[in-house]
Amino acid sequence: MVTIKDVARAAGVSVATASRAMNDSRLVAEDTRARIREVATRMWYTPHGAARSLITRRTHTIGVLLPDLYGEFFSEVIRGIDLTAQRGGYHCLVSSARHDGPQLEAALRSMRGRVDGLVLMSPEFTGELSRRTLPGEFPVVLLNCPPSGLPFDSLTVANYEGAYGMVRHLVVRGHRRVAIIQGAAGNFDAAERLRGYRAALRDAHLPERPEVELPGDFTEESGYAAARALLQLAERPTAIFAANDCMAIGALSALRDSGVMVPETVAIGGFDDIPMARYVVPALTSVHVDISALGERAAARLLSRLGAPADPEPRSETHPTTLVVRRSCGAPDRSSSFSARTPPRRNVV
Amino acid sequence: MVTIKDVARAAGVSVATASRAMNDSRLVAEDTRARIREVATRMWYTPHGAARSLITRRTHTIGVLLPDLYGEFFSEVIRGIDLTAQRGGYHCLVSSARHDGPQLEAALRSMRGRVDGLVLMSPEFTGELSRRTLPGEFPVVLLNCPPSGLPFDSLTVANYEGAYGMVRHLVVRGHRRVAIIQGAAGNFDAAERLRGYRAALRDAHLPERPEVELPGDFTEESGYAAARALLQLAERPTAIFAANDCMAIGALSALRDSGVMVPETVAIGGFDDIPMARYVVPALTSVHVDISALGERAAARLLSRLGAPADPEPRSETHPTTLVVRRSCGAPDRSSSFSARTPPRRNVV
DNA sequence: CGATAAAATGTAAACGTTTACATCAGCCAG
DNA sequence: CTGGCTGATGTAAACGTTTACATTTTATCG
Numbered sequence: 001m002v003t004i005k006d007v008a009r010a011a012g013v014s015v016a017t018a019s020r021a022m023n024d025s026r027l028v029a030e031d032t033r034a035r036i037r038e039v040a041t042r043m044w045y046t047p048h049g050a051a052r053s054l055i056t057r058r059t060h061t062i063g064v065l066l067p068d069l070y071g072e073f074f075s076e077v078i079r080g081i082d083l084t085a086q087r088g089g090y091h092c093l094v095s096s097a098r099h100d101g102p103q104l105e106a107a108l109r110s111m112r113g114r115v116d117g118l119v120l121m122s123p124e125f126t127g128e129l130s131r132r133t134l135p136g137e138f139p140v141v142l143l144n145c146p147p148s149g150l151p152f153d154s155l156t157v158a159n160y161e162g163a164y165g166m167v168r169h170l171v172v173r174g175h176r177r178v179a180i181i182q183g184a185a186g187n188f189d190a191a192e193r194l195r196g197y198r199a200a201l202r203d204a205h206l207p208e209r210p211e212v213e214l215p216g217d218f219t220e221e222s223g224y225a226a227a228r229a230l231l232q233l234a235e236r237p238t239a240i241f242a243a244n245d246c247m248a249i250g251a252l253s254a255l256r257d258s259g260v261m262v263p264e265t266v267a268i269g270g271f272d273d274i275p276m277a278r279y280v281v282p283a284l285t286s287v288h289v290d291i292s293a294l295g296e297r298a299a300a301r302l303l304s305r306l307g308a309p310a311d312p313e314p315r316s317e318t319h320p321t322t323l324v325v326r327r328s329c330g331a332p333d334r335s336s337s338f339s340a341r342t343p344p345r346r347n348v349v
Numbered sequence: 350m351v352t353i354k355d356v357a358r359a360a361g362v363s364v365a366t367a368s369r370a371m372n373d374s375r376l377v378a379e380d381t382r383a384r385i386r387e388v389a390t391r392m393w394y395t396p397h398g399a400a401r402s403l404i405t406r407r408t409h410t411i412g413v414l415l416p417d418l419y420g421e422f423f424s425e426v427i428r429g430i431d432l433t434a435q436r437g438g439y440h441c442l443v444s445s446a447r448h449d450g451p452q453l454e455a456a457l458r459s460m461r462g463r464v465d466g467l468v469l470m471s472p473e474f475t476g477e478l479s480r481r482t483l484p485g486e487f488p489v490v491l492l493n494c495p496p497s498g499l500p501f502d503s504l505t506v507a508n509y510e511g512a513y514g515m516v517r518h519l520v521v522r523g524h525r526r527v528a529i530i531q532g533a534a535g536n537f538d539a540a541e542r543l544r545g546y547r548a549a550l551r552d553a554h555l556p557e558r559p560e561v562e563l564p565g566d567f568t569e570e571s572g573y574a575a576a577r578a579l580l581q582l583a584e585r586p587t588a589i590f591a592a593n594d595c596m597a598i599g600a601l602s603a604l605r606d607s608g609v610m611v612p613e614t615v616a617i618g619g620f621d622d623i624p625m626a627r628y629v630v631p632a633l634t635s636v637h638v639d640i641s642a643l644g645e646r647a648a649a650r651l652l653s654r655l656g657a658p659a660d661p662e663p664r665s666e667t668h669p670t671t672l673v674v675r676r677s678c679g680a681p682d683r684s685s686s687f688s689a690r691t692p693p694r695r696n697v698v
Numbered sequence: 699c700g701a702t703a704a705a706a707t708g709t710a711a712a713c714g715t716t717t718a719c720a721t722c723a724g725c726c727a728g
Numbered sequence: 729c730t731g732g733c734t735g736a737t738g739t740a741a742a743c744g745t746t747t748a749c750a751t752t753t754t755a756t757c758g
Contacts, residue, residue: 003744054746061463078424249628405716
């Protein structure tokens with residue numbers, strides 16, 4: 001391993017000058033700077049990150065802590081984060097961990113001293129445990145976490161508004177009995193979407209009916225089961241709002257298996273607008289979330305904190321959603337899938 | 350920031366003993382060990398990663414360098430890698446970079462000194478440029494890279510065999526004119542899949558016909574365009590093998606838009622078996638790749654290198670694929686999607 | 699030409715660990 | 729009682745940087 005000492009010796013200068021040359025300090029003459037850099041590249045010198053961050057107290061790395069890595073969602077978040085991180089000269093240390101107490105704590109601890117800041121996504125996050133694991137002055141951006149009272153920046157998806165808009169849309173189309181398949185218990189997004197659903201009904205002067213608020217856990221199976229249950233009801237709903245697309249797709253399967261027409265007999269709406277939503281039949285109406293942009297915002301926020309840690313005021317931000325109307329709730333069909341708003345996917349493999 | 354010195358002072362020992370206690374060395378008495386650890390947890394001591402890796406020359410981090418982060422594929426790879434990395438006590442530093450020469454080189458350099466080893470995925474990788482950027486003794490696992498002659502472990506998907514199996518299946522079902530929509534030019538996977546396609550035709554004593562080998566670039570649009578072009582031919586193919594699912598789905602749209610029946614008039618097969626493949630209509634026959642397992646293998650291979658860097662022999666490994674037959678090539682339809690082999694997805698949001 | 703300011707370079711301390719080596723106490727055999 | 733061994737602890741040097749400070753060289757100006 002070639003160190004800066006080797007470079008300095010080869011260039012006939014002291015390590016200090018060599019270091020300055022590598023860091024483009026103005027305290028070094030132009031010609032020596034050029035000479036040193038030339039020598040450095042010739043010797044394939046790469047600075048030792050650990051040594052550097054030991055003294056500068058900067059790792060130029062941001063930690064990304066996710067509850068899981070399963071599915072399109074996280075891939076997109078990471079993409080957004082990595083994109084802006086790279087632009088700012090930062091790396092991403094990603095890790096997933098089940099966020100039930102000790103696991104999260106361990107993950108946080110193992111990241112300390114390796115990262116300058118953290119993007120923490122944890123819809124089940126209770127500020128409880130890590131109030132001491134995370135020193136308050138450590139830069140953290142909470143992504144889609146329940147309000148915790150912790151002094152951290154926080155970024156959330158407009159779950160409430162998105163759900164409200166979806167249900168309102170269903171109501172406006174004439175639906176009087178709108179059911180909901182809820183997200184996982186204890187999940188912040190799930191709770192917010194439920195809240196939006198209820199508000200939309202209330203504002204339309206429709207009764208809240210507990211029997212059509214079915215539990216779910218964001219999985220396709222739970223959507224399937226919930227839809228089955230709904231079909232058993234004496235008074236069937238005419239529309240179903242599933243708290244995410246996976247469950248909506250599960251519900252779609254259930255209705256198809258039961259011979260129920262969608263959208264003629266029952267309309268369905270989902271949430272997230274995952275790429276697949278365009279391709280199921282009928283195409284799924286959903287609430288679109290620009291996830292990659294969300295990741296970009298989170299990273300940008302964190303980077304700005306890192307750049308100027310002066311501002312102590314934690315800020316909250318809500319990321320807007322848009323309703324994408326497709327056939328599953330009665331919109332006219334489009335002949336080609338290309339007219340949908342989500343850009344087509346590109347896979348390298 | 351509380352350092353090991355603070356802990357040592359508080360526990361009334363020297364830093365050496367404190368360090369030994371934290372690292373479970375046998376050279377420290379049991380009672381002092383307990384006392385020191387107790388003090389350490391009470392003070393919320395976390396070792397400074399940079400300082401530690403400066404002296405131990407181990408970062409306990411593996412780098413993951415991907416060509417992009419778009420789509421399900423990378424999400425799954427990362428998941429597999431992170432899973433095994435965590436099990437082995439390692440972190441993942443992920444980064445995406447367009448792998449055209451200087452970009453890749455820069456990414457590699459910026460990772461040096463931060464990671465103990467590297468999983469490098471780059472289907473357009475030419476061993477050329479980085480023969481010197483990557484010192485030979487640095488542990489690297491190449492994932493889906495073209496054979497480079499570099500002395501590195503290498504893991505590839507059974508592209509050739511998978512494509513061969515798919516085309517053979519089409520031929521066995523009676524298709525005589527099988528077209529291919531190729532992957533991106535210069536892409537290793539694409540080349541291998543083309544090779545498998547040709548071999549299957551040859552072995553079935555069917556002629557190779559250049560006019561049905563259409564170019565593509567793995568995007569949905571290119572699949573759409575290619576299918577359009579195929580429909581213009583005087584002698585239409587009766588089956589189309591698309592080098593990935595995205596293009597297959599694009600082709601599906603094109604055929605639907607042209608009023609061509611799938612699979613009755615033209616059968617279609619894809620590659621990758623992305624989750625969406627089950628949901629398009631008709632459900633897409635595809636070559637399934639267990640991507641997360643691929644990532645796990647890659648990480649496991651790298652970790653074993655890191656554990657015992659004795660073995661200098663670079664090893665190659667091919668990851669098997671399985672053909673998943675669905676309706677798009679004429680298989681009987683299944684009533685519920687749950688019977689398909691891909692497990693249902695779980696999204697947290 | 700000398701004084702002085704400015705610019706360029708060198709010296710050495712620091713960052714937080716680990717670890718080779720030194721030390722020291724206690725113990726046992728001769 | 730002495731010498732050597734064992735086990736526990738301390739001392740200090742390293743790891744590869746950056747940077748405050750000291751020193752030297754160069755430029756400027758009276």
